Amino acid sequence: METQRIDGPGNVEDRSEIGQLNSGTNLGNRYLIQEVIGVGGMGSVYRARDLHFPNVVKLVAVKEMINQAPDPLVRQTIVQNFEREANILATLSHPSIPRIYDYFTLDNRSYLVLEFVNGKDLEVILSQSEGHIAEEQVLAWGIELCDVLAFLHGHKPDPIVFRDMKPSNVMINQHNHIVLVDFGIAKSFQSGQKGTMIGTEGYSPPEQYRGEATAQADIYALGATLHHLLTRRDPRLEPPFSFAERPIRKMNPNVSMEFETVVNTALQYNAEDRYKTIEDFKEALVNVGRKTGLLNRINISSPTSKSVLNNDIKPVWAFQCEDELRGTPVLHNGVVYIGCYDNNLYALSASSGEFQWKYPADGGIVSRPAVYDDAIYFGSEDHRLHAVSIRTGKLVWSYYTEGRIRSSPRISDNHVFFGSDDTCLHAVNIATNREAWKAETGSEVRSSPFIVNEMIYFGNEIGDFFALDYRGNIKWRFKAKRSITSSPCVYDNVVYFTSMDSHLYALDAKSGWLIWRFRMDKPSIVSPAAVDNLVIAGSADGHIYAVDVKAAREVWRFKTEHQVNGSPVIYKDCVYCGSVDGYLYCIEYKTGRLRWKFETKGPITGTPLVYDEIVYVGSHDHFIYALLA
Amino acid sequence: MLKFIKKIFGRNQQTAQQALDNVVTAPLSDAQLQSIRTITVNHYEPPQFLVTSAQSVGRQRELNEDSLFTLSTTIAGHSSNAPFGLFIIADGMGGHQYGEIASNTALRVISGYILKKFHNSLFNIPSMPVEESLQEVMSAAIMEAQRVILNEAPGSGTTVTAALVLGQQLTIGHVGDSRAYLLYNDQRIDAITRDHSLVRRLEELGQITAAEAAVHPQRNVLYRALGQGETLDPDLSTVPFPVGSYLLICSDGLWGVVPDDEIKKIIFEAPTLQRACQNLVSAANAAGGPDNISAILVQSLG
Numbered sequence: 001m002e003t004q005r006i007d008g009p010g011n012v013e014d015r016s017e018i019g020q021l022n023s024g025t026n027l028g029n030r031y032l033i034q035e036v037i038g039v040g041g042m043g044s045v046y047r048a049r050d051l052h053f054p055n056v057v058k059l060v061a062v063k064e065m066i067n068q069a070p071d072p073l074v075r076q077t078i079v080q081n082f083e084r085e086a087n088i089l090a091t092l093s094h095p096s097i098p099r100i101y102d103y104f105t106l107d108n109r110s111y112l113v114l115e116f117v118n119g120k121d122l123e124v125i126l127s128q129s130e131g132h133i134a135e136e137q138v139l140a141w142g143i144e145l146c147d148v149l150a151f152l153h154g155h156k157p158d159p160i161v162f163r164d165m166k167p168s169n170v171m172i173n174q175h176n177h178i179v180l181v182d183f184g185i186a187k188s189f190q191s192g193q194k195g196t197m198i199g200t201e202g203y204s205p206p207e208q209y210r211g212e213a214t215a216q217a218d219i220y221a222l223g224a225t226l227h228h229l230l231t232r233r234d235p236r237l238e239p240p241f242s243f244a245e246r247p248i249r250k251m252n253p254n255v256s257m258e259f260e261t262v263v264n265t266a267l268q269y270n271a272e273d274r275y276k277t278i279e280d281f282k283e284a285l286v287n288v289g290r291k292t293g294l295l296n297r298i299n300i301s302s303p304t305s306k307s308v309l310n311n312d313i314k315p316v317w318a319f320q321c322e323d324e325l326r327g328t329p330v331l332h333n334g335v336v337y338i339g340c341y342d343n344n345l346y347a348l349s350a351s352s353g354e355f356q357w358k359y360p361a362d363g364g365i366v367s368r369p370a371v372y373d374d375a376i377y378f379g380s381e382d383h384r385l386h387a388v389s390i391r392t393g394k395l396v397w398s399y400y401t402e403g404r405i406r407s408s409p410r411i412s413d414n415h416v417f418f419g420s421d422d423t424c425l426h427a428v429n430i431a432t433n434r435e436a437w438k439a440e441t442g443s444e445v446r447s448s449p450f451i452v453n454e455m456i457y458f459g460n461e462i463g464d465f466f467a468l469d470y471r472g473n474i475k476w477r478f479k480a481k482r483s484i485t486s487s488p489c490v491y492d493n494v495v496y497f498t499s500m501d502s503h504l505y506a507l508d509a510k511s512g513w514l515i516w517r518f519r520m521d522k523p524s525i526v527s528p529a530a531v532d533n534l535v536i537a538g539s540a541d542g543h544i545y546a547v548d549v550k551a552a553r554e555v556w557r558f559k560t561e562h563q564v565n566g567s568p569v570i571y572k573d574c575v576y577c578g579s580v581d582g583y584l585y586c587i588e589y590k591t592g593r594l595r596w597k598f599e600t601k602g603p604i605t606g607t608p609l610v611y612d613e614i615v616y617v618g619s620h621d622h623f624i625y626a627l628l629a
Numbered sequence: 630m631l632k633f634i635k636k637i638f639g640r641n642q643q644t645a646q647q648a649l650d651n652v653v654t655a656p657l658s659d660a661q662l663q664s665i666r667t668i669t670v671n672h673y674e675p676p677q678f679l680v681t682s683a684q685s686v687g688r689q690r691e692l693n694e695d696s697l698f699t700l701s702t703t704i705a706g707h708s709s710n711a712p713f714g715l716f717i718i719a720d721g722m723g724g725h726q727y728g729e730i731a732s733n734t735a736l737r738v739i740s741g742y743i744l745k746k747f748h749n750s751l752f753n754i755p756s757m758p759v760e761e762s763l764q765e766v767m768s769a770a771i772m773e774a775q776r777v778i779l780n781e782a783p784g785s786g787t788t789v790t791a792a793l794v795l796g797q798q799l800t801i802g803h804v805g806d807s808r809a810y811l812l813y814n815d816q817r818i819d820a821i822t823r824d825h826s827l828v829r830r831l832e833e834l835g836q837i838t839a840a841e842a843a844v845h846p847q848r849n850v851l852y853r854a855l856g857q858g859e860t861l862d863p864d865l866s867t868v869p870f871p872v873g874s875y876l877l878i879c880s881d882g883l884w885g886v887v888p889d890d891e892i893k894k895i896i897f898e899a900p901t902l903q904r905a906c907q908n909l910v911s912a913a914n915a916a917g918g919p920d921n922i923s924a925i926l927v928q929s930l931g
Binding site: 516 | 764796
């Protein structure tokens with residue numbers, strides 16, 4: 001059934017479906033409602049014209065509060081409290097507090113008529129701004145807020161606690177000065193029933209939840225407001241009292257250390273650890289301005305602590321090849337094997353780096369070899385898979401594909417599995433040196449297969465990802481938007497890989513269902529590594545990322561100076577990963593803190609190998625290095 | 630002989646080489662071994678979910694503001710899918726207008742949204758893959774419920790804990806203080822959701838103990854709920870749901886009065902899944918039944 005409006009315009013009780021006054025309503029025979037300018041928990045705020053001034057347009061803000069208490073006695077008390085507080089507010093005279101012109105109650109609604117502030121509140125300003133708000137601007141607003149809070153806290157006979165400091169309650173007027181717009185006056189309209197939400201989740205201090213509202217609470221909430229303004233991280237989206245977990249300078253490195261320290265002090269969990277008074281808070285903010293010169297708009301950037309973290313790391317040994325090392329080493333029986341772009345596979349003593357032998361292929365070697373029994377297996381740009389005796393360094397047999405081999409061989413159940421630019425994944429029987437089967441995928445396979453539970457996982461260059469069984473049948477297939485050059489890893493029945501479409505993917509290993517995808521800033525060819533419910537990968541955006549495997553949230557990211565194309569490896573409590581900036585980074589995987597870095601003279605695009613406290617890594621500077629882990 | 634020794638030696642090296650991949654292993658406990666044996670023996674085809682639920686208004690409320698939803702499908706045969714399950718509990722906020730409407734709306738919007746997304750994958754020929762990830766679908770469903778509640782029942786609020794299960798992957802979307810638990814074969818019980826409640830937060834910060842939290846006057850205060858506040862950031866996570874284990878989703882009417890250990894005891898000692906679920910609700914009522922009680926119990930067979 002269609003409902004029809006029966007009450008005409010101009011009626012005092014002319015309300016929209018959700019109970020708001022319609023524009024054109026004449027409220028209390030004096031205020032002509034123009035439009036809704038805000039919605040609060042208790043009712044709406046309107047812009048209205050005061051009709052007592054017929055010859056000029058005098059705009060006011062009308063705040064409506066709906067009395068929802070069912071008990072008449074309670075309702076009466078609420079109205080009395082409202083009027084008492086309105087009386088107090090009406091006596092306040094401060095440039096940052098809107099003047100109160102009038103208040104009245106009609107039926108179950110009470111109205112407060114205030115000075116209309118032409119401007120935007122800080123929440124709107126935050127949401128409309130791109131990037132961070134300038135530090136000096138936040139500082140200037142902070143000092144003004146301290147001033148007005150000091151005025152309230154110093155009120156006689158009783159101090160006034162604002163109780164609801166947050167960005168949406170602070171207006172910035174046309175002259176870039178702050179105005180506090182929402183006083184705790186509305187608080188008495190809030191019901192305190194079971195299951196209610198916290199008033200202003202995110203900005204209030206812990207003691208406010210014990211029912212205490214003191215000047216200390218305003219100090220905390222102002223700290224929370226400044227934190228939000230500086231970091232753009234909305235505390236209402238975070239667990240309560242978790243500011244310490246979001247250090248300001250981590251979110252916004254442009255903020256000075258001094259400012260961060262002051263805000264942190266205001267945000268202390270225990271009220272006695274914060275500034276004693278709002279005046280102390282203001283003085284600290286003014287000092288930040290003096291020290292940093294921010295108040296003179298002289299932007300002195302804080303001294304960056306140049307990392308003294310070793311350039312003094314000495315390799316255990318280093319061995320020079322004749323061309324770039326793009327591949328990944330493997331260690332077997334005290335010997336390190338690594339392929340080189342000079343076409344050779346090198347065998348070096350793991351302890352001393354002493355040359356044992358080299359085997360020349362007819363093309364560069366960019367993959368990671370695999371050792372099985374007495375032979376080492378690797379593919380080359382020369383289209384061949386080579387099986388070379390590890391004792392003599394002589395070819396035992398080789399296997400031809402129709403394209404270059406960049407995928408690393410994996411050995412399982414007497415077969416060697418690898419991809420080729422001939423678009424196939426090959427399974428070669430080691431005993432017979434013959435093809436067992438090959439699976440055509442439609443594009444080059446440069447991803448190295450991961451084998452677990454008799455399943456073979458890999459991607460190809462048109463972005464298809466495959467799960468094959470041991471006979472080469474497709475169990476499932478998944479499409480990414482761009483090529484998958486990275487090699488997958490399977491952890492807890494979930495397969496992880498990255499793609500040139502900039503995502504890190506998590507798929508159910510059994511069915512191929514996409515569980516989550518994590519967006520990085522640029523494409524990736526980095527093969528992820530997983531440990532302790534973290535999956536670690538990197539991207540051409542220069543970062544190494546650690547992502548929580550359950551919630552798909554970034555736990556940390558580490559910035560290198562260039563693209564990250566090499567893959568990370570985990571050893572003990574650290575992740576080791578190279579970057580095109582030439583450094584090998586050793587990072588604590590739980591925290592993302594740098595433990596050390598080692599500089600080579602060329603990009604590192606291979607994966608390091610860590611074994612027995614030694615890291616082995618090849619660089620485009622032609623060297624393979626052995627470093628203490 | 631030399632060859633023989635070498636062969637042994639070579640094998641040893643193979644084991645050593647495993648260490649290069651940093652595989653960390655630890656011996657399994659007896660209970661874990663036992664559970665593996667049990668499962669291996671009782672291999673069940675096709676894999677499926679055994680589902681049951683129970684609800685009670687409790688002993689002190691007149692109105693039931695909880696809502697629950699269960700759906701489980703098995704498609705087995707030539708073209709088989711992993712079993713699909715969707716289980717949701719929403720607990721409307723007391724003291725707010727229309728708590729029961731909010732919880733019911735949340736349930737219908739979320740289940741409707743997810744089933745629409747999966748319809749072409751589960752029931753179409755040819756099966757069309759879902760474009761978004763499981764977590765993206767879950768997140769979008771919850772945001773849609775938030776939008777609808779803000780429009781249709783402004784001022785109301787509800788918790789929601791939704792579990793989307795595909796085979797052995799359990800994806801949880803969660804807001805508020807209803808809970809999901811996993812109970813493993815070796816008799817471990819894990820809460821896999823985190824309450825968005827003030828007391829839970831104070832507890833995490835070490836400000837109050839679990840015992841204090843259980844009797845705290847503000848233990849019902851939430852800092853995140855559907856329909857409340859302009860912003861919403863649901864918790865999303867995906868965890869393995871191993872064969873043989875149980876998933877329990879419940880409102881605080883159950884976990885608020887029945888301790889985890891007792892929940893575990895009731896589930897593992899009951900003769901059937903249905904009885905276990907009924908016994909959980911009875912235990913909450915026996916403890917005073919101060920709030921509405923809802924429980925969904927799922928076992929993964931395979």
